Amino acid sequence: MEDLIKRAARDIVEAKKVVALTGSGMSAESGIPTFRDQGGFWEKYNPEVYAHIDVFFSQPEKPWQMVKAFDQQLKAKPNPGHLALAEIEKMGFLKEIITQNVDSLHQQAGSTEVIEFHGNLRRGVCLVCGKYYEWGKISLEVLPPRCECNGILKPDAVFFGEQIPEEAFQRSYEASRKCKLMLVIGTSAIVYPAAGIPQVAKQAGAVVVEINPEKTPLTNFISDYSIIGKAGIILPEIVRELKRLA
Ligand code: OAD
Numbered sequence: 001m002e003d004l005i006k007r008a009a010r011d012i013v014e015a016k017k018v019v020a021l022t023g024s025g026m027s028a029e030s031g032i033p034t035f036r037d038q039g040g041f042w043e044k045y046n047p048e049v050y051a052h053i054d055v056f057f058s059q060p061e062k063p064w065q066m067v068k069a070f071d072q073q074l075k076a077k078p079n080p081g082h083l084a085l086a087e088i089e090k091m092g093f094l095k096e097i098i099t100q101n102v103d104s105l106h107q108q109a110g111s112t113e114v115i116e117f118h119g120n121l122r123r124g125v126c127l128v129c130g131k132y133y134e135w136g137k138i139s140l141e142v143l144p145p146r147c148e149c150n151g152i153l154k155p156d157a158v159f160f161g162e163q164i165p166e167e168a169f170q171r172s173y174e175a176s177r178k179c180k181l182m183l184v185i186g187t188s189a190i191v192y193p194a195a196g197i198p199q200v201a202k203q204a205g206a207v208v209v210e211i212n213p214e215k216t217p218l219t220n221f222i223s224d225y226s227i228i229g230k231a232g233i234i235l236p237e238i239v240r241e242l243k244r245l246a
Contacts (some may be wrong), residue, residue, distance in 0.1 A: 030078060124138050210225075
């Protein structure tokens, strides 16, 4: 594993233009459960019942019940993996993070170029007038919460059955085509279109490096190599190695 960490640091220095694709495993060490691992979020909340856009339109209180449960987790703090990615950006290597996460922890850690591929749970948007509400400003006492215009608020995250926000989609694909190395961190890589992003980078000639304690459909197929382990341990080690090379 040490050899792979050194290899990743060398490849990052050589590539200069690095993009990261992150998934829920990135925030696991901040205490936020992933979706599909044992004890994961979808074990408790069937996405067909709680996270499909059709459910939102017929029973808007259902998804909000799930979001209310997520509330505690939104108090989570960035872990050493998030902080390491922010540092790799400051060093000038990491140009963009494409995240499937809706928790804002990359931004809290200090990353500035973050594309929210699946939106953000810390915002609500009024379906009538389009006004945005930050998390602390939304009362969850009566569900679904409503806007001052009385329109129903929707969590500003992407539901199943919904399109990826156009700007995030375009920016992600452009970044993936331009990067020379892609770090794929903490995602099972089975939910499309996000799961197709590493392939876009690969086809454009980038080196693809996975960081995950488990294998994924990308392993030995799209990824050039995989560093098997936790993001909160591997990424700070890569930063240490980058500093040694500097
Ligand atoms: P998953 O739950 O599908 O996958 C989590 C991945 O994180 C798995 O591959 C784990 O092995 C890995 N993992 C667990 N702990 C880790 C750690 N400490 N460090 C690194 N990796 C770790 O979650 P996602 O891939 O994020 O979409 O799921 C993708 C999308 O499916 C989500 O954005 C969400 C969900 O349905 C929507 O809600 C639209």
